[in-house]
Structure formats: structure tokens, C-alpha cells
Amino acid sequence: MLSLLFISKKKRKEESLEEKVALIQQGDLELREDVIKAYQPFIAKSVSSVCKRYINETDDEFSIGLIAFNESIEKFSSEKGNSLLSFADVLIKRRVIDYIRQQSKEQTVSMDYGSESLEDGSDRSSIQDELSLEDFRKKTDAELRREEIAQFQQILQEFGLSFQNLVKQSPKHVDARKNAIEVAKILVDNEELRKHLLEKKRLPIKELEKMVHLSRKTIERNRKYIISISLILLGDYVYLKDYIKGVLEK
Structure with missing residues (x-):
């Protein structure tokens, strides 16, 4: 009995991440928790690359990344030709960017009510926030586009293409x-x-x-x-x- 248990554990260790995801999608909740826990450093790294600062488990952005990683497990399909991690990395960054954009918009709206107006009737804080948000959008879109092309190039190499x-x-x-x-x-x-x-x-x-x-x-x-x-x-x-x-x- 013990030998069978040992063999079972050994087999699980040899499974690829994509194989584990297939089991999770079939209802293995315990394995889901193990995978999410094991890849928390990966999640933090993906989130940090968007936020441009160190991210720990207490940050709201990390929670967004965690939810996105779980979402990637549910939506992943091996037929698409991507690895789970490349798919999760893209999804995490998108969700974090959406979160930051939403937070920036809400902050701009609240400052509209509490800041003084300039002579021309415009609001300095609101204008500055909108410019910063637009700059953030351009930079993050450009970064995600570069990463998407880099990931696509890796797939193309498997087909002898570039x-x-x-x-x-x-x-x-x-x-x-x-x-x-x-x-x-x-x-x-x-x-x-x-x-x-x-x-x-x-x-x-x-x-x-x-x-x-x-x-x-x-x-x-x-x-x-x-x-x-x-x-x-x-x-x-x-x-x-x-x-x-x-x-x-x-």
C-alpha cells in the first residue's frame, strides 16, 4: 500500500504543469491550491513588471494577479499552442493594468470635486492625472505588445518560422x-x-x-x-x- 502511495506521488511530480491543469479542470481542487501556492512567486513577478515596484502578498495588485492566475487555469487550452505560464503572464498583466486604470479614473473623479479650479475653469490635478494615465496606457500597451510578439516568436520557432x-x-x-x-x-x-x-x-x-x-x-x-x-x-x-x-x- 505504501509503495503504491509512493508511486502515485512520484507520478504527480513528473507531471508537467499543463498536465496538472488538465487534472484541475477535471475537478482536482487540492491540486489547484498546490499549483497556485507554488506559483505565487511567478504571479508576484508578473505583477511587479507592470507596477514597476516590489509586490508582496498584502498588495491589492497581488490579489488581482492571483485571481487572474486562477482564471488562466480555468481558461487554458493546450490546443492553442501556448504554455500555461505564457498564457497566465499575459492575462495577469492585462488584469492588473485594467485595475490600475480603473483606480486612476476613480482617483481623478474624486479629485475633480476637491481641487481648486484654474482661471480658465480647468482643474490642474485632473489634467495632470489624465495625462499621467494616458502616458501609462501608452507605455503598458507598448510593453505588452513587445511581450506578445516575443511569445509569438517562440511559437513560430517550433514551426521553423520567424x-x-x-x-x-x-x-x-x-x-x-x-x-x-x-x-x-x-x-x-x-x-x-x-x-x-x-x-x-x-x-x-x-x-x-x-x-x-x-x-x-x-x-x-x-x-x-x-x-x-x-x-x-x-x-x-x-x-x-x-x-x-x-x-x-x-
Whole structure:
């Protein structure tokens, strides 16, 4: 009996974080608590990178990060191609940024009622706070965009691609880009094609040819671009998905 218990514990230690998350999503509450506790330093580090200061467990921002990490466990899907930690890192930072923005807005509103007005009727504190908040938005958005691209580059490397491929291999004409994006959408929505891409790291051209109104030659010519777009659609990439949205709206 003791030997079986030892083997069971040994197996759990060998499980990857993603495997543990799968068990948690099946209802293992004890494992959820263990994982959250074990990754509190990771949570604090993610939160600190946004707040630009040391964060401990008593800070409100840490609580926001903790909730976001738990949310990432619930929402994580291995089919998207990301690791749990990269997904959690993005989600934690977004939630903390939203919290800071909300706090800044509330502070601005309260100061509007308690500060003296200038000769032109404007409020010095309110103006300064709005400028600071806008500056914060720009800096954090730029930082998150850089991190998102860095994470995406890591995924692309597994497929023998780089972020430059998305730029250089992008079809020159808008209609051609839209067609390629539509191919990527069809791939992502099809379980078998999606599985083929993620497991074999290559585009299922033969199967796609039967499902789209494009020639094999066209699909092959835009292969790298279609793979890149498919990975964006599968992942949790807010800024990169804006690029896709922009192409489709043109």
C-alpha cells in the first residue's frame, strides 16, 4: 500500500504543469491550491513588471494577479499552442493594468470635486492625472505588445518560422491577404486540420485544397503566412489579432 502511495506521488511530480491543469479542470481542487501556492512567486513577478515596484502578498495588485492566475487555469487550452505560464503572464498583466486604470479614473473623479479650479475653469490635478494615465496606457500597451510578439516568436520557432515571415511573406494585395486569412480561419475551425498543424508542424495543403476556392499553388505560395495567421487565431494574442481585424476591415 505504501509503495503504491509512493508511486502515485512520484507520478504527480513528473507531471508537467499543463498536465496538472488538465487534472484541475477535471475537478482536482487540492491540486489547484498546490499549483497556485507554488506559483505565487511567478504571479508576484508578473505583477511587479507592470507596477514597476516590489509586490508582496498584502498588495491589492497581488490579489488581482492571483485571481487572474486562477482564471488562466480555468481558461487554458493546450490546443492553442501556448504554455500555461505564457498564457497566465499575459492575462495577469492585462488584469492588473485594467485595475490600475480603473483606480486612476476613480482617483481623478474624486479629485475633480476637491481641487481648486484654474482661471480658465480647468482643474490642474485632473489634467495632470489624465495625462499621467494616458502616458501609462501608452507605455503598458507598448510593453505588452513587445511581450506578445516575443511569445509569438517562440511559437513560430517550433514551426521553423520567424516573425519576419509574417511581414515578408504577407501577400502584397489586400484581397490576397483576406483570402489567406479565410484559409487560416477554416483550418482553425476544423479539429482534424488544427490537430494536423499543431502536431506535424506543417500546413495540411491537400486537405485545405478541398475546402477552399483557391488553387494548391496559391496555398503553397502563402503557406508561411497562413501558418502564422492560424497560430495567432489559436493563441491569446490581443494585439496581433487587431492586425488580422485591420486587414479584414480594409
